[in-house]
Amino acid sequence: MENDFDDNDDGFSDTARRSRLALFGKGTLSGPDGERRASVAAKFYGENRTGGPPNFTDDLRGSDVIYGESIYTRRGELMAEAWPPGLDRRLRLSGALTYHDQDSYYGTEHYVGTQKIAFGQATWNQEVSASLRVLAGASARYDVYDDNTPATATAEHRLIPGVFGQGEYAIGALTVLGGLRLDHHEEHGLVTAPRFSAKYRPTEATTVRASVGTGFRVVNVFTEDHAALTGSREVVFEESLDPERSRSVTVSLEQIIPFGANPLTLSIDGFYTRFSNKIIPNYDRSPNLIVYENLDGFSVTRGFSVGGNQNFTSIPLTYNASFTVSDVYTQDAGRRRSVTYAPDFTGSFGATYTLPPIGVEVEYAGRLTGPKRMPDYYVESFGRDRWSPTHATHDLKIKKEFLDVSGPTGIGVDTYLSVENILNYTQGSPLVDASAPFDRDNDGRPFDTIYTWGPMVGRTVSVGVRVNVR
Numbered sequence: 001m002e003n004d005f006d007d008n009d010d011g012f013s014d015t016a017r018r019s020r021l022a023l024f025g026k027g028t029l030s031g032p033d034g035e036r037r038a039s040v041a042a043k044f045y046g047e048n049r050t051g052g053p054p055n056f057t058d059d060l061r062g063s064d065v066i067y068g069e070s071i072y073t074r075r076g077e078l079m080a081e082a083w084p085p086g087l088d089r090r091l092r093l094s095g096a097l098t099y100h101d102q103d104s105y106y107g108t109e110h111y112v113g114t115q116k117i118a119f120g121q122a123t124w125n126q127e128v129s130a131s132l133r134v135l136a137g138a139s140a141r142y143d144v145y146d147d148n149t150p151a152t153a154t155a156e157h158r159l160i161p162g163v164f165g166q167g168e169y170a171i172g173a174l175t176v177l178g179g180l181r182l183d184h185h186e187e188h189g190l191v192t193a194p195r196f197s198a199k200y201r202p203t204e205a206t207t208v209r210a211s212v213g214t215g216f217r218v219v220n221v222f223t224e225d226h227a228a229l230t231g232s233r234e235v236v237f238e239e240s241l242d243p244e245r246s247r248s249v250t251v252s253l254e255q256i257i258p259f260g261a262n263p264l265t266l267s268i269d270g271f272y273t274r275f276s277n278k279i280i281p282n283y284d285r286s287p288n289l290i291v292y293e294n295l296d297g298f299s300v301t302r303g304f305s306v307g308g309n310q311n312f313t314s315i316p317l318t319y320n321a322s323f324t325v326s327d328v329y330t331q332d333a334g335r336r337r338s339v340t341y342a343p344d345f346t347g348s349f350g351a352t353y354t355l356p357p358i359g360v361e362v363e364y365a366g367r368l369t370g371p372k373r374m375p376d377y378y379v380e381s382f383g384r385d386r387w388s389p390t391h392a393t394h395d396l397k398i399k400k401e402f403l404d405v406s407g408p409t410g411i412g413v414d415t416y417l418s419v420e421n422i423l424n425y426t427q428g429s430p431l432v433d434a435s436a437p438f439d440r441d442n443d444g445r446p447f448d449t450i451y452t453w454g455p456m457v458g459r460t461v462s463v464g465v466r467v468n469v470r
Helices: 376-382
Strands: 017-030 036-051 069-082 091-106 109-127 132-147 156-171 174-185 189-203 206-217 234-237 244-257 264-276 289-292 298-311 317-332 335-338 345-355 360-369 391-403 411-420 460-469
Parallel strands (some): 234 289
Antiparallel strands (some): 017 036, 132 156, 156 174, 206 244, 244 264, 317 345, 345 360, 391 411
């Protein structure tokens, strides 16, 4: 995708130019009865991505002549798993090696980051009785991370060993599961993560689920939030960031409603997660800064969703729809604020229609996004809207199968034609003061790229071919 287009006339390409190569391969070893004994998979991903004015090229990366962003990414993964013979698949061994390298310029800001991860895990799954099943295991993760930012003075080497176990007990219509995970972090000591869940199924048509659990996360800001590098804002760390911790509760109800041979499945889900030490970038402190710090108070994500799906037998049609209402806010020093860029509600809907005589499948998918609160500075200084508008995007995909991989030749071939964002809906320019990208002050009008709430790319047509070999 090397062509420039600037439909919103802000002088910058609406989407980054990019050249990408992705390779994936997987092999599976089966036993005499067809059971899977081992598998190995490998991935390689390479991408050159360039954004900015149409006359910006990679030859200008890092210069202050024209503001542009150039990102070179190389990533490789190797994954394997095995079930040793003679143990009835009770023992499972798995591991992965990952290498990720990024060399990028955001204007004159140079960011080079490398991450290497080695992961290994062993689990033992044992059926103790007809009602009780237990699972236990151990894992180890070795992570090496280095970049050229002030946040990483020297390369970080992190070894995280862990053990875990869980028990699942079924009695009548009730199934309960309890588990505990223990991980040891060199900087943070022993981390415990208990969880408990229950499922109650009084009839074949009704299922009730509930779960509680905890979470723990060490954040690498520059790998997870590229807004820390883009634009003209300066990144400020006001403290040594502590890991995020969370406590979650979820409850759901699934009900199957009979409609002859076309049952309708309805679901209702409620969720509540409370974060402590939440790391939230503050864009409102100053127009020239992004301030990263642990929240003194707490952050909450809560809400509910409803959904349904139905598969017809008289006609080859299936459809699904869901709607989620969310309340995402922070509570700090007695002040409650909605979190920026978090939509009040989202929705999804789709349908699939199959034409068996000609082997064609037509898929439609739509997404609805509610209003999001935008950073205060753009509202007060630039007259931008405080809340983004509600919007929807629509996609269409047509697939046709020419050869079935399960057939005598063992070769499957299918093609697809997809049209994303059919109605060509875009948000307009996300840039603030694009005329002075290198001026951090500019009389209080800094260049910034983060007033983004909706699609930047309009209607996109893709054609693909897939070949499966057995």
